Amino acid sequence: MSTNKKAPSSELPSDSLEPKSVAPKPETASKKPSPSSRIQKAVALAKTAHSGQFRRTGEPYIIHPLAVKKILEEWEMDEDTIIAGILHDVVEDTSVTLEEIKTEFGESVAFLVDGVTKLSEVRKNMHDIDTYLPETKDNFLRLMIALGSDIRVLIIKLADRLHNARTLSALPPAKQKKIALETLEIFAPLADRLNMGLLRVELADLAFSYVNPRRYEYLKNLIESTNKQASKALKEIKSEVSALLKKEKIDFEISGRIKSVYSLHKKLAKHNQNMGEIYDLTALRIIVPDIVSCYLTLGLLHSLYTPMNERIKDYIAVPKQNGYQSLHTTVITKNKKIVEFQIRTREMHEYAERGLAASFYYNEQKLTENYKQGKIQHLPTNLLWITELQEAAAKLKEGKKVDLKKLRLNLFADKIFVYTPKGDIIDLPKGSLPLDFAFRLHSEIGGHVVGVKINGKMSNLNHHLEQGDVVEILTSKNQKPRASWLDKIITPHARQKLRQMLPKD
Numbered sequence: 230m231s232t233n234k235k236a237p238s239s240e241l242p243s244d245s246l247e248p249k250s251v252a253p254k255p256e257t258a259s260k261k262p263s264p265s266s267r268i269q270k271a272v273a274l275a276k277t278a279h280s281g282q283f284r285r286t287g288e289p290y291i292i293h294p295l296a297v298k299k300i301l302e303e304w305e306m307d308e309d310t311i312i313a314g315i316l317h318d319v320v321e322d323t324s325v326t327l328e329e330i331k332t333e334f335g336e337s338v339a340f341l342v343d344g345v346t347k348l349s350e351v352r353k354n355m356h357d358i359d360t361y362l363p364e365t366k367d368n369f370l371r372l373m374i375a376l377g378s379d380i381r382v383l384i385i386k387l388a389d390r391l392h393n394a395r396t397l398s399a400l401p402p403a404k405q406k407k408i409a410l411e412t413l414e415i416f417a418p419l420a421d422r423l424n425m426g427l428l429r430v431e432l433a434d435l436a437f438s439y440v441n442p443r444r445y446e447y448l449k450n451l452i453e454s455t456n457k458q459a460s461k462a463l464k465e466i467k468s469e470v471s472a473l474l475k476k477e478k479i480d481f482e483i484s485g486r487i488k489s490v491y492s493l494h495k496k497l498a499k500h501n502q503n504m505g506e507i508y509d510l511t512a513l514r515i516i517v518p519d520i521v522s523c524y525l526t527l528g529l530l531h532s533l534y535t536p537m538n539e540r541i542k543d544y545i546a547v548p549k550q551n552g553y554q555s556l557h558t559t560v561i562t563k564n565k566k567i568v569e570f571q572i573r574t575r576e577m578h579e580y581a582e583r584g585l586a587a588s589f590y591y592n593e594q595k596l597t598e599n600y601k602q603g604k605i606q607h608l609p610t611n612l613l614w615i616t617e618l619q620e621a622a623a624k625l626k627e628g629k630k631v632d633l634k635k636l637r638l639n640l641f642a643d644k645i646f647v648y649t650p651k652g653d654i655i656d657l658p659k660g661s662l663p664l665d666f667a668f669r670l671h672s673e674i675g676g677h678v679v680g681v682k683i684n685g686k687m688s689n690l691n692h693h694l695e696q697g698d699v700v701e702i703l704t705s706k707n708q709k710p711r712a713s714w715l716d717k718i719i720t721p722h723a724r725q726k727l728r729q730m731l732p733k734d
């Protein structure tokens with residue numbers, strides 16, 4: 230990475246202000262896996278196979294698979310996954326065959342390598358990101374189902390993408406942007422769906438620094454200066470809170486956490502760029518031993534400061550879709566400072582940062598097996614889509630048809646996938662209405678809507694579309710666009726198209 234291009238440090242764990250004081254890993258985490266002869270054998274094979282190949286940076290190609298190995302080791306993945314990570318590019322780029330891998334390393338490793346290879350083959354056929362994005366998601370979904378029987382394929386792919394994103398500076402600008410955009414659109418949301426918070430933040434911020442460098446710099450500086458200004462006040466609040474928790478004999482760790490650049494960017498977009506509405510630019514994170522202490526701590530905070538009631542969020546009782554758990558509250562201190570607190574147990578913290586990888590770490594075995602046998606305690610119960618993928622994959626293996634329309638795949642947060650009667654997939658924001666869909670197809674369609682059929686039944690323009698709906702727009706040449714339709718639209722695109730069609734007064 231060149232030095233003038235300030236990409237986010239790969240060492241910054243999530244949005245942590247003081248990474249060292251947060252999250253010392255449980256003791257077993259420092260236990261290094263014993264050097265395995267299988268891993269050594271895989272490294273030797275990859276070195277031979279890739280010899281004479283180079284990366285854009287001019288370095289020998291082997292740098293890349295070794296970096297992927299290191300990432301997977303940091304995520305504490307199982308040995309087969311690490312081996313597949315080392316070998317993930319050999320079938321595609323060298324003369325080593327899948328059969329050889331199977332003979333040398335077994336079926337499981339071969340399956341994983343094959344999965345990753347197929348994943349990149351599909352990508353190769355998609356050239357121009359601007360035209361293929363909606364299509365990608367379709368192919369991607371289909372592929373994910375095909376690969377769904379082993380989620381580790383995805384984890385290797387994410388490790389691969391992380392290293393490629395970290396080394397983006399070596400690529401020509403057009404390619405940088407393309408990969409960065411894809412990282413932002415597909416891989417960072419995927420990391421989010423797996424609740425791999427550290428990875429999501431690193432991928433999103435790296436990619437965003439290429440997609441929109443000026444905005445990235447601006448927001449990064451904004452976050453830094455705001456935190457600098459707030460640091461003295463935060464320190465006081467921290468010691469006030471610490472004193473109270475100590476008095477109440479609650480075991481705790483408290484630390485600052487900084488918002489990531491990309492999440493600030495997204496939040497500002499949601500709030501019309503109004504910084505006054507961003508309350509969690511700086512937040513304090515409190516880690517306590519158990520759930521009861523979480524609620525106790527919340528109560529104590531509220532006895533000390535005035536809570537902004539509408540901003541209390543109980544993600545312990547109701548976890549986020551990806552399994553994230555924490556209590557969030559925003560309070561006003563005696564000095565009229567607004568501060569957000571996040572309260573969670575150590576286990577919740579581990580899971581928030583490492584997500585699915587944390588499950589592997591605790592179990593050292595395949596998630597699927599443990600999941601089915603009910604062995605995983607802090608089970609990502611809300612990772613329903615993985616189960617769905619697995620069920621669909623099992624069906625495919627048996628030669629049965631998988632009905633994509635029925636499969637409630639919600640891989641991309643806040644998005645739904647609906648279908649045209651022909652089966653084309655259209656992705657829309659959650660809460661979209663039939664007119665959003667119609668204008669997305671074409672403004673000529675949007676402008677002449679007389680009705681809508683949803684899943685074959687007549688419906689109305691106020692009906693919120695749901696994941697998997699088949700939407701048929703009925704049009705008439707005689708219909709004219711109406712101003713009242715503006716109330717039946719939620720997407721900016723459709724709104725803009727409709728406005729252009731309305732008669733000017």
Ligand code: MN
Nearest residue numbers: 293317318389
């Ligand atoms: Mn690779």
